[in-house]
Structures are given as C-alpha cells and as structure tokens.
Amino acid sequence: MQHTNNHLIERLPKGVQKRFLALCEPFELVLSTELSVRGALLTHAYFPITGFISLVIDIETHPPLEVGMVGAESMLGSELVLALANTPWRALVQGAGSCWRIETKTLRQAMDDMPALESLVQRSLLIRLHQQALASACERFHPIGQRLARWLLMSQDRAHADHFHVTQEFISLMLGVRRVGVTQAASDLQKEGLIQYTRGELKVLDRTGLEAKACSCYEADKLLHDTLMKAKT
Incomplete structure (x- = not known):
C-alpha cells in the first residue's frame, strides 16, 4: 500500500500528507462488514483506496435505504470535524478493498495540528450533505x-472495473425497493444488452x-x- 490513491489524501500538501499517513494504518475492507452502527460512537475514520462503503438508513416498518456511497473520492467519518461521533446510519462495506484507517481521537488532534x-x-x-439531499x-421522484x-454506474466508478459481485437482495436493500422490482429492472437492462448478471456476478457491457x-x-x-471540491474556501 505504497500509494495512497485516496483522492482526499492526495489533495493534501505533500508535507501534510506524509504527516497524516504516519498516523494512519492500512485496513482491509471486507465485503458486508459493518464499520459503524446507527447511534454508536465512531471509533475510526476510513479513507478508501479500493472498495467502497454504503451509508444505510434503517426505518421502522420499511426496508433499509442507501443514502450515500463512499469510495476513493471521499472518506467515512467527515462529521468528526463537527466533534460529532454518533451517526444516524450504518456504514456497510459494499465493495471489498483496502483503505487507510485512523482513530477518532487521533484524527481530531490531527485536524487541530x-x-x-x-x-x-x-x-x-x-459535499456529502449536498449529495444526500x-x-x-x-x-422520491425517479x-x-x-x-x-x-x-450500477456509481458502483462501477468505485470498483474501478466493469464487473463486480452484487446480489439482487443487496441491490434491493440499497434502493429501498422489493426484490421483485430489482429483478424486473435488471432483466430489462440485460435485454437491452447493457449488463450481464449471473449468480451475483454483474458485468457492465455497455457503459x-x-x-x-x-x-x-x-x-x-x-x-x-467536482464543483464543490474545486470551490475556493
């Protein structure tokens, strides 16, 4: 893990980047692992290199719903800048990979320094607040x-490949719809020659x-x- 490949870390000045990485540890993102639990204190922040993470809201009497996705372009735990350590969602590894991990207390001190x-x-x-809106x-409307x-496009962007593992059950959870709806929608995309889906393995044929x-x-x-990342502060 010699190159960071996390876009946020790469935006830091070289000297700051080196100091920050010295405080981090390499960490493997294992598929379906929960990195944070709703209402629980965050113990670490995560900066994905490969792989990606879904932010999932659980609502009583309704299926869970994905409200955000974090890949190499971002981080999990940005709310710590507000001195908050509780989150209203679960952070679920959607795509296996690797990341840099840093303890909450260490990150807060690093931001001060x-x-x-x-x-x-x-x-x-x-950016995440805008994207969640x-x-x-x-x-609601689409x-x-x-x-x-x-x-699927968002997942492919973060998987950095034209194929990845995903089940229809997982997709239905991410979209907050019944599995039958996902089955029909995926079947339509296959008939149009846009994707190929077999036993949990999905391949994008026509991006x-x-x-x-x-x-x-x-x-x-x-x-x-892109606009908010380039905007002057």
Whole structure:
C-alpha cells in the first residue's frame, strides 16, 4: 500500500500528507462488514483506496435505504470535524478493498495540528450533505430502472472495473425497493444488452448505454462533487 490513491489524501500538501499517513494504518475492507452502527460512537475514520462503503438508513416498518456511497473520492467519518461521533446510519462495506484507517481521537488532534486537513474534511462533509439531499430527491421522484442504472454506474466508478459481485437482495436493500422490482429492472437492462448478471456476478457491457438509461442525478452528483471540491474556501 505504497500509494495512497485516496483522492482526499492526495489533495493534501505533500508535507501534510506524509504527516497524516504516519498516523494512519492500512485496513482491509471486507465485503458486508459493518464499520459503524446507527447511534454508536465512531471509533475510526476510513479513507478508501479500493472498495467502497454504503451509508444505510434503517426505518421502522420499511426496508433499509442507501443514502450515500463512499469510495476513493471521499472518506467515512467527515462529521468528526463537527466533534460529532454518533451517526444516524450504518456504514456497510459494499465493495471489498483496502483503505487507510485512523482513530477518532487521533484524527481530531490531527485536524487541530493541520489546518489543511481540517479544511479538506470540512469540504468532504459539505459535499456529502449536498449529495444526500440529491439522493433523497432521486429516491422520491425517479423510477426503479433509472435509479438502478445510476447505482450500477456509481458502483462501477468505485470498483474501478466493469464487473463486480452484487446480489439482487443487496441491490434491493440499497434502493429501498422489493426484490421483485430489482429483478424486473435488471432483466430489462440485460435485454437491452447493457449488463450481464449471473449468480451475483454483474458485468457492465455497455457503459454509454447505461449512462443514457440512468436518471440525471448521476451526472448531477459528479458535477456537484467536482464543483464543490474545486470551490475556493
């Protein structure tokens, strides 16, 4: 793990980056592992290198719903910049991989010692809040097929591959819909030659076609991230 490959860490000045990484430890992201539990104190922050993490809300009498996705472009634990250590969601490893991990107390001290790090974590939190607002609107107004196409594109972006492991049960959990709805939507994408899905293994066959099928929230989400990350503070 000699290269960080986490985009947030790579944005730090070289000297700050070196100091910060000296405080971190390499950590493997194991598929389906819960990194945080709703209402529990965060013990660590995570900066994915490969693999990705879903933020999942549990609502009484309703299926769980994904409200955010964290890959190499971001971090899990940005709310610690507000001195908060409790979260309203579960953080679930959706794609196996590796990351840098740092203890909560150590990260807070590092932000006090390194203003550039604190500024970057603040920006990461702002982006996530905007993206979660967009995700809420998407879940409310867009049909399952468009949302599935968007979710697959987001997963592919973070998997850095055209194929990855995912079950229909997991997708239904992420989208907050019944499995039968996911089955039909995935079948439609297969019939159009956009994806291939067999026994939990999904392959994107036509990325351009999948982008055309996805709702506008996919491009809006990327634009939002790029705009806020480049904005002057």
